[in-house]
Amino acid sequence: MTTETDTDAADHTPRMAARRQAMIDAAAAIFFEHGFERASLSAIVRRSGGSLSTLYQLFGSKEGLFEAMITQRCAEIMEPLTAPRPPDQCPRETLTRIARGLMGVLMDPEAQGLWRMVMGEGIKFPHLPEIYFRCGPDPVQAAMTRYLGDLHERGIVRCPDSTAVANAFCGMMQSDLFYRTVTGMRAGPDAAEVERHIQKMVDLVMRMLAPG
Amino acid sequence: MTTETDTDAADHTPRMAARRQAMIDAAAAIFFEHGFERASLSAIVRRSGGSLSTLYQLFGSKEGLFEAMITQRCAEIMEPLTAPRPPDQCPRETLTRIARGLMGVLMDPEAQGLWRMVMGEGIKFPHLPEIYFRCGPDPVQAAMTRYLGDLHERGIVRCPDSTAVANAFCGMMQSDLFYRTVTGMRAGPDAAEVERHIQKMVDLVMRMLAPG
DNA sequence: TAAAAACTGTAATGTACGTTACATTATCCT
DNA sequence: AGGATAATGTAACGTACATTACAGTTTTTA
Incomplete structure (x- = not known):
């Protein structure tokens, strides 16, 4: 529920950082097209590459991914x-x-x-x-x-x-x-x-x- | 899918007409609060009285109810x-x-x-x-x-x-x-x-x- | 009042999806 | 190279909900 320790999100390795960005890009495309509810995490992963497991490791939840995407994209x-x-x-x-x-x-x-x-x-x-x-x-x-x-x-x-x-x-x-x-x-x-x-x-x- | 024969909606009896209106009222409250996706038909029926069966008989589908509600309420x-x-x-x-x-x-x-x-x-x-x-x-x-x-x-x-x-x-x-x-x-x-x-x-x- | 029709309540069905678990594969470090 | 770690793919689990089926109850009608 609470996204207390958000900012840690271990993207230590450069490989992981790239995945993270790819997932945020895919999330932007899917979320902006379908809205939050209709957006499916599987669809996002299908587009970004990588896996659901990695997504959850990086963002913790659907809302976590959403917030990370919004924070970056808005600016x-x-x-x-x-x-x-x-x-x-x-x-x-x-x-x-x-x-x-x-x-x-x-x-x-x-x-x-x-x-x-x-x-x-x-x-x-x-x-x-x-x-x-x-x-x-x-x-x-x-x-x-x-x-x-x-x-x-x-x-x-x-x-x-x-x-x-x-x-x-x-x-x-x-x-x-x-x-x-x-x-x-x-x-x-x-x-x-x-x-x-x-x-x-x-x-x-x-x-x-x-x-x- | 297609809502061709929308307007028939057999509200012959006055009792049915009242149900219909109650359901539209409840639908307005729930849809406007939660949006289309998050709105649950059970929640609407819980509020309106009546039953899911009647709802489907009157409106055919979630979208049918939504359109009926919007058409009336907008004006x-x-x-x-x-x-x-x-x-x-x-x-x-x-x-x-x-x-x-x-x-x-x-x-x-x-x-x-x-x-x-x-x-x-x-x-x-x-x-x-x-x-x-x-x-x-x-x-x-x-x-x-x-x-x-x-x-x-x-x-x-x-x-x-x-x-x-x-x-x-x-x-x-x-x-x-x-x-x-x-x-x-x-x-x-x-x-x-x-x-x-x-x-x-x-x-x-x-x-x-x-x-x- | 009794049969027919309309209406209701509840549960079953099917589906979609968030989330987690796990076995497999790729990558990194020494 | 070889063991430790990271990342992946797939499938399982639980839930929520639209939609349908059905059995029971109420209302209408003759």
Whole structure:
């Protein structure tokens, strides 16, 4: 039940470390496709190579494997969002770049699998949304809040409540386009359609920020 | 597999109709709490009264029961969103009313259970997001688009792309407040906090719509 | 009220899967 | 090379649950 001694996970040998990684990769593929319940450990082992025995030695349980996978993958998937930003562009360009990063992640199939799990099974696994928000939305919104607050203080835009605007902007990106894709109602849109959406939303947020 | 002859479901007798409804109610509670996979039919019958035999006679399968439940509940849950709107308020008041309706549904525990299923298991059950969007987001956004387009043509607000604004507005409502509640990261916010959020978002969208 | 139909409770069946045990094979160290 | 250790493949165990079968009970109907 309790995963107290998680971090030991004796991957002493380099061979074992490779197995461990292969299993995490396979787990990501299977879990993100089927969700936690429907994912079968045998299917994961079939894909990763190795054996159930090794899996249990390394991760202890299905949940152990799941957490190890999530902890590693979350950061990787979100990485484009926390990349350092080139300084001193005009606000519209900076916002466009942020929006492109967001949409890139939102439209990535693996990230969508993660999102489905966070939203669908987060209640069952409190660690899951915790890790997710810490790696993804939290830093993005914090950075954006700081950025907008800064622009406001320098009188470049009017944004007395930068937290609210950052919040709104992130929400705006998750439009129909995203929801219908993540639920499988429509195929992933092509780059042009995504770009059109980005432009519209940036236009709107720029109007929000107009002085006066 | 295929649920061809769904609609027959011989609830001839009034007693059977009552059972049917009780089972749908119990199914809603259990499915929304645990999700499709984790929900157990025995648990549903335990709650509804009646028997597994009757359940199978009425619904044919677990999926049959699920679809019957979703079809009925979706419309009910979303009902506040499609209520007719009193005419001729000022835009800010109308938008506030729409926002209150949206947040009311978004924060409703049963609706959150539905939302978790749509997002988490929608890929597995294409009917689910289909029904959901048809009952919820689609009519709301359509009505809002029409409303904004109308205001634009009458020169009351500046909104050349009312679809985009309606889309953005619905997205803005789903802020951290919602995501953290629906994932169980935080308790449901009190009415005051929700109202504050509504006011902020309406303020922002009004800025979007400012002429000039 | 008695036969027919509808409904219920319980148990049986089959399956899928998490987890463990064990015998076999490959790898590493001296 | 040869013994110790690590890793694998397979199968067994226990459980949970969807689905079905059936015998008993209630409700309806004539």
